[in-house]
Amino acid sequence: MSYPALLKDLLINGTSYRYHALPELSGLGFGSIDRLPFSIRILVENLLRRHDGVIVSDQDLAAITNWRKTYRQPVEIAYHPARVLMQDFTGVPAVVDLAAMRDAVRALGGEPRRVNPQVPVELVVDHSVQIDCSGTVDSLGTNVAREYERNGERYALLKWAQKNFANFNVVPPNSGICHQVNLEHLGRVVIAEQRENYRLLYPDTAVGLDSHTPMINGIGVMAWGVGGIEAEAVMLGQPYSMSIPEVIGVRLLGRPNAGVTATDIVLTLTQRLRQYHVVEKFVEFFGPGLANLTVPDRATIANMTPEFGATLGYFPIDGRTIDYLRLTNRGLQADITEAYARANGLLYLGADGQREYTDIIDFDLTTITPCLAGPARPQDRVPLAAMKSTFAGILGCSYERDVKVPEILTFQQESGCSEPQSSECLTVHRREFACEINGAPVRISDGSVVIAAITSCTNTSNPFVLIGAGLLARNAVRRGLKVPTYVKTSFAPGSKVVVRYLDAAGLTPYLQALGFHLAAFGCTTCIGNSGPLHPAIESLIEQHGMNVAAVLSGNRNFEARIHQRVRSNFLASPLLVVAFAIAGRIDIDLETEPLDCDPNGQPVFLSQLWPSTAEIEALIASHVTSEAYASEYRHIFDGDAFWQKLPAEESTTYPWQPDSAYIRRPPYFDGLTPDPSPPVDIAGARVLVRLGDTVTTDHISPAGTIAERYPAGLHLVAQGISPDHFNSYGSRRGNHEVMIRGTFANIRIKNLLAGGKEGGFTRKFPENDIVFIHEAAMRYQAEGVPLLVLAGREYGTGSSRDWAAKGTRLLGIRMVIAESYERIHRNNLVGMGVLPLVFQEGESADSLGLNGTEIYSFSGLTNLSPRSTITVTARKADGREIIFPTICRLDTEIDVLYYRHGGILPYVLRQMMRA
The missing domain is CATH 3.30.499.10 (Aconitase, domain 3)
Incomplete structure (x- = not known):
């Protein structure tokens, strides 16, 4: 410790502790913490405690204590999470x-x-x-x-x-x-x-x-x-x-x-x-x-x-x-x-x-007013009163009134709706299709809610909205309301304490009466593990190209994430999840229209069912107790009977099983040398994927279902695994052979090189073949052709998916050029030795006339520094060259160091061998 005077004593409940006193820093010539945001103060403490004159120097400590509101150039610090x-x-x-x-x-x-x-x-x-x-x-x-x-x-x-x-x-x-x-x-x-x-x-x-x-x-x-x-x-x-x-x-x-x-x-x-x-x-x-x-x-x-x-x-x-x-x-x-x-x-x-x-x-x-978000991005807020008109806009239609038919939809010629069109506007009834579920006839339409899930850490950590959902369910059941049979309902809280207080409050039976039985303690629907819909419903959706909906109390609703057949996914509070489950459709104005009618034909409105704040808070005060937390967390690491039966072998190295389809030794360290090879400029690179804006990590490394006819599914079938045992992409993340085939394999990804073909396809050059992205990448690797990705704004938004970067690297992609990145994915790319580049402000692939068919060269890689300029030359088929600068998004010296070593792990391993 370089500043022993800052190590102070503190007596708490008769026990003596020591701590690094931040208020005393100013007496040693550093900045006062009084002007600093609390989050910056924590960084100050971290650097002060870790100060050693080498990894954390006086200069670093001065930089963080003298925090500035804005930085023209990044100032790097070494932070040590606990x-x-x-x-x-x-x-x-x-x-x-x-x-x-x-x-x-x-x-x-x-x-x-x-x-x-x-x-x-x-x-x-x-x-x-x-x-x-x-x-x-x-x-x-x-x-x-x-x-x-x-x-x-x-x-x-x-x-x-x-x-x-x-x-x-x-x-x-x-x-x-x-x-x-x-x-x-x-x-x-x-x-x-x-x-x-x-x-x-x-x-x-x-x-x-x-x-x-x-x-x-x-x-x-x-x-x-x-x-x-x-x-x-x-x-x-x-x-x-x-x-x-x-x-x-x-x-x-x-x-x-x-x-x-x-x-x-x-x-x-x-x-x-x-x-x-x-x-x-x-x-x-x-x-x-x-x-x-x-x-x-x-x-x-x-x-x-x-x-x-x-x-x-x-x-x-x-x-x-x-x-x-x-x-x-x-x-x-x-x-x-x-x-x-x-x-x-x-x-x-x-x-x-x-x-x-x-x-x-x-x-x-x-x-603030009640709202949802969707149909595919969490930031697309929709006021509750606007849900009906918003969904009509999603379909490219509008709702109108008619003397004979209370509610009709008007589909415009240019809307892209799947209804048959004429040269004029066509007025049609809501599209409804019939099927049988458990022997009973049902009808579903565009806008039908087929998944209603109380799920995810976002809301199931909050007793107010869960007790509120239970009270709303109680009020609905007392009015004789039910959930349509085509709605798949589920309840997956994030803690067993939730079940304890809902049981104690007497609300569990009402949730169960509406189908919200306890189904799991886990992320489930929010992560894409919503499970199957009834086969008859899936068949109708696929056959007629229906746009049905999911309503969930989660935090993510990206395309094909919740369920691959459900196009419109809306985030909502648990109370609104229950409400829309009862309504059975998303295209409803719950502020003016009834959820349904009771058995006597009387309309029941959401306002009649909504519990009061006072009633919710009274139940919280009575049933959310310290004893409940103590009881449920006392044995949190013990596990259930299934866990206790699993083997627990003691061995220094892991006993890899060569026939395993779940756990395979990855190839990242194959051929690793004691010292890295210096970076060299790259020539002759091809674009594997050309993407637009807001491409998420779900698009790059999908979770959820493994499609049977896609490369990962074909690989598993070739290993003798039947589709009903595929499990999910997430569960097979320990098998690089599956995950590399799942990279850029989302069925909704739109690769602009694929000629309008949606899904994990690309165009292989120079043959001009439309093939799976994995197949093209393997052919390019056999030919020794380096690869890149061209993308738009907000590349890599969404979940922290290391396989979005690992799969990118294993496909042979050496760099990504985008207009901007989500922070975590940029870091992941650097961590895997993939170079993230950004176009200069105001430039993009479109503005430069790049369509992905070009051959690319990159100069400036031999003298990399944080945010240095990399010059890119794109040669068209006719020999014309487009030369443009990009900014290297290696933001710090340690980023550059990691990249030179081929990623974080090779760097750490080499350092470990030298110690």
Whole structure:
């Protein structure tokens, strides 16, 4: 420690602790923390505590204490997160990588056990369970049994890791969602670490293998999502290299009106912040309205930070934080947190005078109204009253009234609707088609809700909206309302505490009466594990090109994510999920039209069923108790009977099974040399994929169903695996052979090279063949042709998918040229040794006349530096050349270092061998 005078004593409940005193920095010539946002103060503490004169220098400490509102050039710092949070979809490939690193270390003559987490790692298994069974009391048991049947091999790998890696703990399946478990139990807020002769206090910080890791920002924990490759480096003791961020302050004003939920607030805020463009910035909340948001409300907002586009959605520690720690059975942590935060300038007391922000956005909670978001992006907010007209616009139609027919649709010639058209406008009735479900006739139409799911960490962490949904269900059942048989309903909370308080409040039977039986403790529908629809419904959708809808209480609704046959997906509060399930259609104005009629033919309106705030809060006060949290989290790491039966072999290196279709040793370290080869300029490159704007990681590395006729499905069939045992892409992330074939294989991706053909296809040059992207990439690799991607704005938005970068690299793609990137995906590309480039401001592939048929050359790679210029030459078939500059998005010196080594993991492994 270079500044021993800053290490102060603090007595808490009779126990002595020490901490690095931030308010005293100014006395040593550094800047005062009083003007700094709380999130920046945490970075100051991190650098002060890690100051060693080498990795963290005086210059670094001065740079962060003298934080500026804006930066013309990135200023790099080395940040050391305290822990790593994982979920199984991204955690399994991370464990596979660490196991492969142990093999590589042994092959190079080193000690394999040197590959070991250096900070605490907690992995929560929550992404694999699917809604195979729903609407019955045995749904949970059936789904969990099938989960283990499909994923036993992956789970055995995790048990091996827990037994053979230090600092590695697993929360087994059927326990909850990682972000809710983190919020309710794992989050420390302030860490008390035992040093040699004292206990040191410092802020809890984390990086997570899921983009919604910022949910824990709701209780003042600095955390965000990173790529799997970056997280592995942090686990192995490497600092997280980052640029000092700008911080946008969101000043909260007022109090939400009755009938407005935290979901409505976050969907409105997401739209607002996306429009403001907070990508790669910190967002910090403050202001008088902060006191009117509970911790679950704050967590709901923080959860959707990646939907804002921001890195952080931070709520500073205050009195509500302390109360929440006590409620969730963390009394000692509450005492430590309050004393430490107060002493070290990290406790928000409501005074906002001295703090500075890059910019301030006023957000008035009194202006929020009920809403949804969709049909394919979380930022596309739709007011509840506008749902009917919005869906008509999606179809390219309008609703009109008729004397004989109360409601008709007018389809315009140019609308693209699938109705037969004439040269004039055509008036038709709503398209309805009949089928049988369990022997009973049903009719579904465009706009029918076929999935209604109360799911996801976003909302199931919030007792207000869940008890509210239960009360709305109670009121509906008492009026004799039912859910149509074609609606697949499910309930998948993120914590077992939820079931406890719904049972205690007497609301579970009412949810069950409407089909919302407990189906899983996991992400389910929100991650794409919605399970199958009834075959008759899927057949109708496919046969008639129907546009049906899903309504879910999640945070993501990208194309083909929720279910590949469902085109329109809307995010909503659990209360509105129940309401739309009863209505059975999305094209309804719930503010003026009845949900349905009761058995006596009387219309029932949503306003008649909506519970009062007072009733919800009374049930929360009675049934959401500290005892419930204590009971449910007491045995959180033990697992169920399925988990306990899994083998747990003790071995230094993992025993790879050559015939495994789930866990394969990846090729990243094959042929690794002690020193990297220097980068060279590239010539003769071809475009593999030419994409437009807002291409998500779901498009690049799809989750959910593996299509039988796509490369991954064809590969599994060739391995003797039948389609009903394909499982999902997410569950097979430990098998690179499947995942490389799934890269750019979303059935909704639109590769502009494929001549209008939707799906995972491209044009192979010079033959001009339309083939699968995987096939083209393998042919290019055989010919020694380097590849690139051309893309538009916001490339790589969405979930933190390391395979979106891993698959890109394994396909032979050396660089991506885009107009802009989502932060996590850019980092992932760097971590895999893929060069991210951006067009100059105002330029794009279209403005430069690039269509992807050109042959590309890149110069400037031999002298890379952060944000240096790379000159690109694109030669047309007629010999004409287009020469244009691009900006290298290696933002820091450590980015450049990683790229030169071919990625983070080769760099870490080489460093490990030199130590």
